[in-house]
Amino acid sequence: MADTDDASRFARIALPHLDAAFSLARWLVRDAALAEDVVQEAMLRGLTYIRSYREENPKAWVLRIVRTTAFDHMAQQRRVAEVPLDHAAELPDPQRSPEAAFADAEGRTALARAVAALPDELRECIVLRELEDMSYRDIARIAGVPLGTVMSRLWRARQMLRGAALERQP
Amino acid sequence: MTNPACERWHLLLQADHDGELTASEATDLMVHLAGCAACRAERDGLAALSEGLRALPRHAAPAALRAALTRQAAMPPAAAPPRPRRAWAGGALGLALAACIAAVMLLPRAPDPDAAAIASHIRALQPGHLTDVLSSDQHTVKPWFNGRLDYAPPVRDFASAGYPLLGGRLDYLAGRDVAALVYGRDRHIIDLFVWPSDQSGSAEHVASGYNTVAWNGGGMRFVAVSDLNMAELRGFAALWGDAGR
Numbered sequence: 001m002a003d004t005d006d007a008s009r010f011a012r013i014a015l016p017h018l019d020a021a022f023s024l025a026r027w028l029v030r031d032a033a034l035a036e037d038v039v040q041e042a043m044l045r046g047l048t049y050i051r052s053y054r055e056e057n058p059k060a061w062v063l064r065i066v067r068t069t070a071f072d073h074m075a076q077q078r079r080v081a082e083v084p085l086d087h088a089a090e091l092p093d094p095q096r097s098p099e100a101a102f103a104d105a106e107g108r109t110a111l112a113r114a115v116a117a118l119p120d121e122l123r124e125c126i127v128l129r130e131l132e133d134m135s136y137r138d139i140a141r142i143a144g145v146p147l148g149t150v151m152s153r154l155w156r157a158r159q160m161l162r163g164a165a166l167e168r169q170p
Numbered sequence: 171m172t173n174p175a176c177e178r179w180h181l182l183l184q185a186d187h188d189g190e191l192t193a194s195e196a197t198d199l200m201v202h203l204a205g206c207a208a209c210r211a212e213r214d215g216l217a218a219l220s221e222g223l224r225a226l227p228r229h230a231a232p233a234a235l236r237a238a239l240t241r242q243a244a245m246p247p248a249a250a251p252p253r254p255r256r257a258w259a260g261g262a263l264g265l266a267l268a269a270c271i272a273a274v275m276l277l278p279r280a281p282d283p284d285a286a287a288i289a290s291h292i293r294a295l296q297p298g299h300l301t302d303v304l305s306s307d308q309h310t311v312k313p314w315f316n317g318r319l320d321y322a323p324p325v326r327d328f329a330s331a332g333y334p335l336l337g338g339r340l341d342y343l344a345g346r347d348v349a350a351l352v353y354g355r356d357r358h359i360i361d362l363f364v365w366p367s368d369q370s371g372s373a374e375h376v377a378s379g380y381n382t383v384a385w386n387g388g389g390m391r392f393v394a395v396s397d398l399n400m401a402e403l404r405g406f407a408a409l410w411g412d413a414g415r
Contacts, residue, residue: 011240018239022231036235043239102222111222129188130223136190151181158184162215165222 010050014043017062020132024063027127028070030116034077035070042069060138067124067142074120102165114164122157129154176209183209187216232302233294234340234347241342288380290341291361291395294350301337301352311338315349323349323364324388328409333360343393353406360396360406367391374400383407 014021021042025035042065053061102111115123124143128134134142139150182199185191191199203209303314312325318340327335333353341350341363348365369391375382381400384393385407392410396403 015236015240018231018236019228022235023229026229032229032232035229036232039231039235040238102218102225108222108225112226115223115226126223130220131226131228136185136188151184154188155180155184158216158219161223162219165219 006050007047010043010047013050013053013058014046014062017059020059021062021066024066024124024127024132025070027115027131028067028120028124029073034073038070038073039066041073042066045069057138059132060134060142063128063132063134064142071120107165111161111165114161117164118157118160122153122160125150125153126157126161176206176212179206179209180212183213184216187213187220234302234342237290237340237342287343287361287363287382287393287395288377290343290350290363291359291380294339294341294352294361302339304337306335306337308335311335311351314338315340319347319349321366323351324390325349325351326410328353328406331405331409332356333406333409355396355398355402355406358396358398360394360398360403362406363393363395364390374404376400385410387411 018039021039022035025038025042026032029035029038042062045068046062046065049065102108115126118126121143125139128139128142129136136147136150139154140147143150145153179199179202182191182195186196186199203213303311305311305314306327306329308325308327312322315323315325315338325335325338329335333355336352336354336359338349338351341348343363343365346365348363351362351364353360353362366389367386368389370386372383372385375384380395380397381403382393382395383400383403383406384391386392387410392407394403394407396406398406
């Protein structure tokens, strides 16, 4: 049972990363209210795991719990249709200028939509890498996959996002 | 389309972009890039995408969630042994959050909703935490609380008297979820906490540079907190009296 020392230790570790926790949950479950539930539950879980906390990177530890909780919720719900993987076939043509695609507000809105449309396992990698600045090793630990898988998922996610952007820009 | 022969360079390009390359790999890649326009374009594409992704809006944790979790952390479900009377000095947490946690931790022993109200007010002043529902329309703010609270707080706009309603949020005070209404007065912010209570009597309070005015009416406890001067804060409280509290 968690006692006060556990609770204060947990608060010291987790609360500084609350915004990151919520942001990750929000990107994964794609719904603000559901993201709140996920973070609430993740924090309760975290409090019960705190005695086994040994990792050197507290943010990665917090995000791992949030990620696991979010995927549990998503598995239960399965209410959002996923974009089929063969979208990945639409690879970008590097001859066309990719630099302009994300420069304006409209481009960023489209980019956010494209991220939301990524398959879950690609979305989590790209959000952890680009928005939360996690290392490959941390992402591997959070997602529970080998390092090579992280690299190939990141590559696929990026190709799909660039493909979506260039589709918008004839 | 990229040269299929370059595929073996792609993950190296990406690792370089992500700052994950070893020195020897980086040297090999540099030599290749010097002679391969397709891979240079690929590298630029990765950079442009990263820039776009990093410019995406962040989803900050809602204030009510932060408040709930702070409370959870400070008061675990187990029967707690005596608590140390101190706020921890977690650098990243910042003074305001520490003050808030300290206030919440002390609550079970010395219930002082007024002190907790000041802590909530300070915490709410941090960027992005002030309002959950942003509206100057009392008919928008009031229904927002439906289903979020087990009571209906009175919501009024006093813009004509110089105290415009800015919005509202859920907060945690006096051992329960409460409505916090946010008002403006010139450049000052007033938080008005409202919850059902049969407590009676008015009170005024100065602490940490913040003024507090508390009163009762219609079965509700009202606590207004602001760095506004006491006279104007009293004026705000009086408006509620005139509105028939």
